[in-house]
Amino acid sequence: MPVAKFAFPALSISLAALLLAACATSENAQLQQAHAAYEAASKDPAITAAAPGDLQQAAAYLKSADEGKASGVGQAEVTHRAYLAYQHVQIAYQMAALERLTAEFRSTPRALAGAGNVFFETGQATITPGAKPTIDRLAEFLKQNPEQRVRIEGHADSTGNPQNNVALSERRADAVKQALVSRGVEASRIETHAGGETSPVATNDTAQGRQMNRRATVVVSNFAVGAGSTSSPPGKPATDPK
């Protein structure tokens, strides 16, 4: 659409010519286009679920465009209503894309920027005061993302026998789970796993390395949520016809 940047006479002629052209068009291409766009969108379950309101508005504008055409309201007004309908369909596509991206965002496993590890004293499975801010952050994150599930993997350093370390790592995972539950996170969203001493992140030859290995790692992901996979190729608003 040409945008008038000139003074009144030119503007009025430009607008008038525009509307004249619209009035003189025998077939209302824009109305047909809007109908086609609406038909396609209303058959897409992702769109009907994500943007019922915009689809409804599009339908209402289409109806008023059709009625206007029948009652001779003028081509300019018919074209205008068709345009509004078409744009509402476009908004509906965007809403569906947003919904899909949001779902994918939530289901993407992520590291919590250093907040995913809780460390323990040798042979202990007690949450230390130092670990509390980490657990507070995790609990807050989980409360803000109610669909998010977590898997807590307990680990141990190589001190002691491997059998005991599996049990110890399980108690560590459970301790973190209980700490989250006591902060209001539903136990049903938390899965635990005993990793024993088999997954060190640092050497067991130094005190510092062993400290790194006495940990529970919180993995945020959507594992075991529903039956189907929620992921699809990223960055492709496949529902957007543009």
Place this chain on the structure above:
Amino acid sequence: MRVNTAHRHYRAGAAAVAALGLLAACGTSPQSSQSAAMPLAKQAIDTAIRDGAEQRAPGDLATAQQKLALAQKSADNGLFDDARRFAEQAEVDARLASARSRTVQASNALSQLQGNTAPQRQ
């Protein structure tokens, strides 16, 4: 909406007169509804800007802003049906700008997350 080249041969004055006649014929809506449409369009544009449309949906936002300006010009010139239509279109264009901006934002956030996802298992 495209100006048909077939109409080029009309002399501008004649076209304007003829079109204004048709405009009057096409006109159906009361003047009052255009006065409601413009504030709604302004509001939608403000919302779009708050949604980051200047960065993430500049095309849709510019269209909305240009149509709002045209609505104002049309109203100033007494073309109230045009003013209402431009304002109503500006509003829906701005709403599309908002929606597109939020989608782009979500897409960016997702890409960033997927790019930053650190392996959790050693």
